[in-house]
Amino acid sequence: MAKKVVPETDRRRRRPTKQGVVLTEKLIVETALRMLHQHGREGLTVRRLGMALGADPSTLYRYFRGTDDLTLAIADELIGRAMRGWRATGDWRTDLRELGLRIHTAYLNHPEAAVLTANRVSGRANEITSDEMILGILRSTGLPDPDVVRIYQAFIDQTLAFAALDAASLALPEAARAADEEVWRATYARLPRETHPNISATAPLLIERMNDSAYPTALEMLLDSAAATLKAA
The missing domain is CATH 1.10.357.10 (Tetracycline Repressor, domain 2)
Structure with missing residues (x-):
């Protein structure tokens, strides 16, 4: 069964990670993009992503239902970067x-x-x-x-x-x-x-x-x- 995704407002009230940052969906996606660049697709795992964020890997399931959901978020981030600043x-x-x-x-x-x-x-x-x-x-x-x-x-x-x-x-x-x-x-x-x-x-x-x-x-x-x-x- 898919894990319940916590609303964004609830996520922001969580305590900072070991690295002193508050997890957000945007931070996770940006970190995943950096890991893909550095280690390739095989290097992007929930365990490694959790380590990079200084958080327990299970915490990521409060933001995404799984790695496929994270993949879709990465796709949307790329489109967002393309559209940023564009004017007709x-x-x-x-x-x-x-x-x-x-x-x-x-x-x-x-x-x-x-x-x-x-x-x-x-x-x-x-x-x-x-x-x-x-x-x-x-x-x-x-x-x-x-x-x-x-x-x-x-x-x-x-x-x-x-x-x-x-x-x-x-x-x-x-x-x-x-x-x-x-x-x-x-x-x-x-x-x-x-x-x-x-x-x-x-x-x-x-x-x-x-x-x-x-x-x-x-x-x-x-x-x-x-x-x-x-x-x-």
Whole structure:
């Protein structure tokens, strides 16, 4: 049976931990993010998190029903960081581009957390707020709602998919990541034109582009498609 989560107001009245801090959901999430960065996904356990906070691990169940509930909170925190300070300009394309780049960047700032959470739907406050904003931007264009939802789904799924893909590369050990990046120069660039004419012809361009994220390009392509839909409508 799931453990009862104590209301936030009750949690704040608890005594400080051994480190002299009062536990809050935000503090736990921020500590979990730091541990993911330092130790990877395998290093984030309730026991280790309790030790890092100077609290008994069982105390964490006053704030989260389990590690999966904590994972959803981490996902929502990343979205919240992406949205922090954002202001709409009133131009739908400019606003969507900025939001997409912000979300992608927020996830890449925490690659281990991104790989862990990019495919999750938390239903928490920051996620709901961002979805409301994105849908509002698209509906402000006058597009019918079926087109709005179609573009919204492509926009958010593409953003999170690239965040997970790019974060997975960043989460690799440095030597492995460097080896992957070198393949374009060490292998692809040396393939003979006789057997691989297309790779050979484009090798310099492949070397130039393939170690960078394709997300900005993919985002512009999606926005172009949305603009074409708007023009047709």
